[in-house]
Amino acid sequence: MSRPRPRTIAIGALIVLLAVAPFVPRGSHHDDGSILPSGDGNGSDSALRPAMTAGTSRITPAMQREIDQVVAQGQRVGRLGKASANQLVDDAVRCADLDGQRYCLGFGWTQDTQAQVQARMARAARTAAKMPARINTGDLGPAASLARYARMSPADRAAADRAELEDAARSVAKVWLLRHEIQGEALPADFLADHPEARAATATTPADLSTDAPATAARTKATSKPSATPTATATPTTKTTKKPTATPTATATPTSTTSAAATKKASDYPRRSVIMNPQHVSEQHMTYWCGPTSMQMIAWGWAGKARSQQHWADKLGTTTGGTAITSMVRVTNRYTGWDNPARAGRYITLDIGSWSYQKWWLLMMRHIHDYRAPVILHPILLKKFYPYLDDDASGHFQVGRGYDKRGKKPDQLGYFEPWNQQRFDPSEPYISRVQWRAAYKSYRANQAHFQHNVGV
Structure with a gap:
């Protein structure tokens, strides 16, 4: 009997390998640098690493x-x-x-x-x-x-x-992720096991982030999807030196499961990023309606259709005393789709009083460029921070929607400004709705507010 030739053996081995390949556990590196598990116990197709943001958490x-x-x-x-x-x-x-x-x-x-x-x-x-x-x-x-x-x-x-x-x-997983990815706080060892809503998806499609993108059609909260997929899981240009958190299942084999977002620095972001249609703006009709007007613009940016400021004042519970930031967050989550996990996830009221300017700036860029979602800014309106003011005013709401890293020139933050002092006193200068101003002054105005928090 003649022996099989080496070529015949090789071809046979290749056939066997191709036949069993579908049954081999997947532990190889994915295109985005993550490692896919062979199974997570829940049948979900998710990477064993934290996502950029999170879905709704379970109340334990x-x-x-x-x-x-x-x-x-x-x-x-x-x-x-x-x-x-x-x-x-x-x-x-x-x-x-x-x-x-x-x-x-x-x-x-x-x-x-x-x-x-x-x-x-x-x-x-x-x-x-x-x-x-x-x-x-x-x-x-x-x-x-x-x-x-x-x-x-x-x-x-x-x-x-x-x-x-x-x-x-219901938003606690997102809080942990922000603490981890921006402030460097270690995640609990069992975080991903306890919070599957915070696991990264295995695939995303990068969006075109080059222009202001108005909503393409009116959407309802129950059925709407984002108009563009954010680049939340794009591979960063630098690597983290942090040790990974413990993997959530016994079958997981990766040795590096840190979030892609954890490695992003300000230098990793493009010079400029802008969201929301600059024509979808309005000035507040009542002196104490910065909340309803900001909410009007936030919802307009999502749905492509404007509802009245009175409508949003009713939803927010606004009185002559004003609007609470916690109400702004609640209504954004309930009546828009910006809280979709493919965007910002559930909005939270976050105290940034102890944050440096660099961390605050990173949060702004992350929210605008990665989440492709507006920030509920909560500054105090003082002339030293906003030169267009004729008089100092109270705490306030604005809609953060862009940033511009200008190299040797000061960074700028883009936002929608609901306050137009001229409406209530014709002798005072007009204030435009679309603003690009020094980011550091916006940060200082946020810190000067006694609550120093934002809606993100």
Whole structure:
């Protein structure tokens, strides 16, 4: 019997290899640098690394117990109509530990302690009481916030507190990702096992990010999809030196599962990025309607159709005292699609008081370029920050929608400005809706606000 020739053996081996290839576990590197698992126990096709943002988180029994406890604290104080300012602050500003992150009612996700947040609120209330009256352009200041809380019945207060805390708990995975990817905070070892909504998808299609892209058609919240797919998982140009978090399944084999976003620096972003149609803008019709007008523009940018400012004032619960930033976040999540996981994920109220300008700037670029979604800016309107103002004014809302890294010149932030002082005093200079201004001054204006938070 003649022996098989080497060529025949090689061909046969190749045939066998091709036949069994579909059954070989996939542990090879993907095109974007991630490693795909052979299975994650849930049958989902996702990489074992954190995503750029996250979907809705599950409220665990532990989180629910914490929420119940914080709500019960508010119920025990009863009616607050005649309470002192200090007592109102202590009763109104309460914080919950939700999956290792702190959320304070009215302030959002913060790294300050409850006592520090309460002290900040009390200080702001005292300062506002002593200062000459300023124009209220429409955010909810400390006095108005406390007065609103004091007027609520215990039942209404408990319902509002519970709704805010439960809404926050559903966003906890996104908070962890932002802390990890921008602030360098280590993820818990079991983070991806506990939060599958934060796992990176295996494939994305880069969008054309070169122009202002108006919405192509009106969309509804329930059925709409983003008009462009963000480049959230594009391979970065630098590598992280952080150690990976523990993999969520026993069968996972990768040794490097850090997020692609974790390695992005300001230098990794293109010089300029802009979103939203600059014609989809409006000036506020009431002095205290910066919230409804900003919300009008945010929703207009998503749906391609404008609803009235009164419509959004009703949805936000706006009064002559103004609008709370937590309401801006809630309504953005409920009535637009910017919270889609392919965009920004669920918007959160984030305290950036301890953030450096570089981290704040990175957050702006990330939100605008990677998420392709607007930022709810929350500055205080002072002439030293905004030279187009004729007078100092109150806390305020603007819609962040672009950035420009200008090399040796100061960076610029692009935003929609709802405030036009000339509408209410014809002797004052006109203020344009579409603004490009020094980014550092916007950062300073954000930090100067007593809440120093943003909606992202």
